[in-house]
Structures are given as C-alpha cells and as structure tokens.
Amino acid sequence: MNEHKPRILVVDDEPQILRVLRRGLEGQGFEVATAPDAESGLDIFKASAFNLIVTDLRLPGLGGTELCGRVRQSSTVPIIVLSVKGDETTKVQAFDAGADDYVTKPFGIEELLARIRALMRRSAAAPASLQAPLEVGDFRVEPDQRRISVREREVHLTPKEYELLTFLISNHGRVLTHRAILTAVWGANSSEQSEYLRVFVGQLRKKIEKDPRNPKHLLTEPWIGYRFDPVA
Numbered sequence: 001m002n003e004h005k006p007r008i009l010v011v012d013d014e015p016q017i018l019r020v021l022r023r024g025l026e027g028q029g030f031e032v033a034t035a036p037d038a039e040s041g042l043d044i045f046k047a048s049a050f051n052l053i054v055t056d057l058r059l060p061g062l063g064g065t066e067l068c069g070r071v072r073q074s075s076t077v078p079i080i081v082l083s084v085k086g087d088e089t090t091k092v093q094a095f096d097a098g099a100d101d102y103v104t105k106p107f108g109i110e111e112l113l114a115r116i117r118a119l120m121r122r123s124a125a126a127p128a129s130l131q132a133p134l135e136v137g138d139f140r141v142e143p144d145q146r147r148i149s150v151r152e153r154e155v156h157l158t159p160k161e162y163e164l165l166t167f168l169i170s171n172h173g174r175v176l177t178h179r180a181i182l183t184a185v186w187g188a189n190s191s192e193q194s195e196y197l198r199v200f201v202g203q204l205r206k207k208i209e210k211d212p213r214n215p216k217h218l219l220t221e222p223w224i225g226y227r228f229d230p231v232a
Contacts, residue, residue, distance in 0.1 A: 005031040006120065007048070011041035011055040011067065012082065021054065024109040025116075038062035042070055052116060056082045057090050065094045072098035076159055078119040082107070092199055098158045101186065118187035137230025138217070139169050150208050157207065160185070164200050165208070168218065168228040177225040201226065 008030050010021045018034045025032045033048070035041035038059050045053070053071065057064035064081055071079065081094045081102045091102055100119055103112050134141040140149045146162055148155050148169075157165065164185050168176070178194050186196055201220075205212040216232040 005029060006051040007031045007033070008116070009033050009035065009041060009045055009050045009053045011035045011038060011053070011059065011064070013037060013056065013059055017056075017082075020109070021112075024113070028113055030116075036060075038064065038067040041067060045071060045075075050077055051120060053077060053079045054082065054112070054116075055079065057094055058084070065090065065097045065099075068094055068097035068099045072158070080112070080115055080119065092203070095160065095199060096158060096203060100160050115187075121187075134169065136169060136172055138232060139230050141166055141169055155207050161200060161204055161207070165204055168226070169230060172228045172230045175221050175224060175227045179225075181225060197226070 006029070008025055010018060010025070010032060011034070012018050012021070013036050015036070018036070022032045022034055033044050033050070035044050038055070039061055041053075041055065042062075053067075055064045055067050059067070068079055068081070071077065078101075079099045081091070081099045082105055083091050083094070083102050084105050094102070101115050103115060133143070138151045140152075142148070143166070146159075148157060148162065148165055164181070167181065167184050178197055182194070182196060201218060202212075205215050205218055208217055209215045210232070217229055219227045219229060221227055
C-alpha cells in the first residue's frame with residue numbers, strides 16, 4: 001500500500017457496494033482494501049495499518065458488531081457502520097462495541113465521504129487536544145488516558161461515548177442544544193441527526209446514573225437539548 005495515502009478498509013458482502021466504494025474512495029485520494037466478510041476483514045486489518053474502517057452490520061458469519069468489538073481490543077481506529085434504515089437495535093449494539101458513526105443504506109457517496117473526512121480530522125486532532133485532568137462534582141476526566149471516573153469508579157466507555165461525555169462534563173451547568181452537541185461531537189454534517197443523541201444518551205445513562213430511568217446527571221431540557229449536572 002502507498003504510505004502517503006490515507007488507508008480505508010471496506011467490509012461488505014455485496015460486490016456492487018464494494019466496487020462503488022472502492023471507485024469513489026480511490027477517486028478522492030484514498031487507498032482502499034476490501035473484504036466480503038468480517039473474518040477476512042479482520043485478517044486484512046491485522047496485516048496492515050488503516051486510518052479508518054467502513055463495515056456493513058449484516059455480514060455472513062461474524063457480523064459487523066463483532067468486527068467492531070474485535071478491532072477495539074487493539075485499536076482506536078475510527079469505524080463507520082453501514083446500516084439499513086430502522087435497524088436501531090443493531091446500531092446500538094454496534095455503538096456499544098465501539099463504532100463511531102453510521103450511514104443508513106441506501107446512501108450517497110458524498111455523505112459517506114463527508115463523514116469519513118470528519119472522523120479523520122477528529123482522529124488526527126485528538127493528540128493535540130489533550131489537556132490536564134478535569135475534576136468536577138462526582139466526575140474526573142483524565143484525557144491522557146482517555147479515562148472517566150464517576151464517584152472514583154472508572155466507567156467503561158466506547159470512544160464516541162468518551163468524546164460525548166467529556167464534552168458534556170466540560171460544559172457542565174450549561175443548556176446545550178441538540179445541534180451544538182452533534183456539531184461538537186460528530187461534526188457539522190450531523191447537526192440534524194438527533195437520533196445519534198437518543199442512542200448515546202441512553203447508553204451513557206446506563207453507565208453513569210444510579211437509576212437510568214430517573215437521571216440526576218444527564219438531564220433532558222425538553223425541546224432544546226441536554227444539561228449536565230456533575231453533582232447528583
């Protein structure tokens with residue numbers, strides 16, 4: 001592979017999608033490797049370095065969710081999952097396994113390219129954005145280790161959950177609109193995708209609240225967005 005081109009691994013069992021994505025991504029200056037299933041995709045991933053992975057969720061054998069989980073055992077490479085509309089349960093499982101973003105099928109290549117560029121920018125900028133540890137109320141954020149503790153207990157978070165919770169903690173006490181959160185965490189192209197927040201807020205509440213059904217930290221501001229209170 002060319003060392004100077006960003007490398008993308010695409011995993012999908014539909015040959016036509018693989019051909020279209022290869023052509024579209026290579027036309028934008030990416031180097032592309034493809035795989036028809038998760039097993040061969042993991043083999044390719046282990047054999048070389050990649051800047052990003054695009055994977056379908058419904059694959060023969062191991063599914064896309066399992067692929068995400070296995071990649072996350074050794075890497076923080078950004079992962080975009082391709083999902084059929086309405087497959088919310090599978091999306092949640094993929095996010096919990098470590099996916100960073102999703103694109104609903106059928107999709108346009110321009111939308112996918114925009115999400116790829118946004119994820120790559122944030123991934124490249126991550127080391128430069130490290131700050132000193134932040135401690136407010138019941139929460140402690142340690143950016144150098146990408147670790148968050150609640151009441152001195154470390155919380156296991158996926159990469160995207162970490163980014164979202166860090167943003168909320170950093171802006172504690174403020175009412176944050178859906179648009180502001182989505183733009184900050186997922187990029188400007190996601191500012192209208194409120195379903196991102198419904199999924200991730202639900203997941204975070206299960207991990208940080210004593211009673212997720214009666215949250216004390218991650219509070220909903222009806223019709224506006226969310227407010228984070230670090231003290232229960």
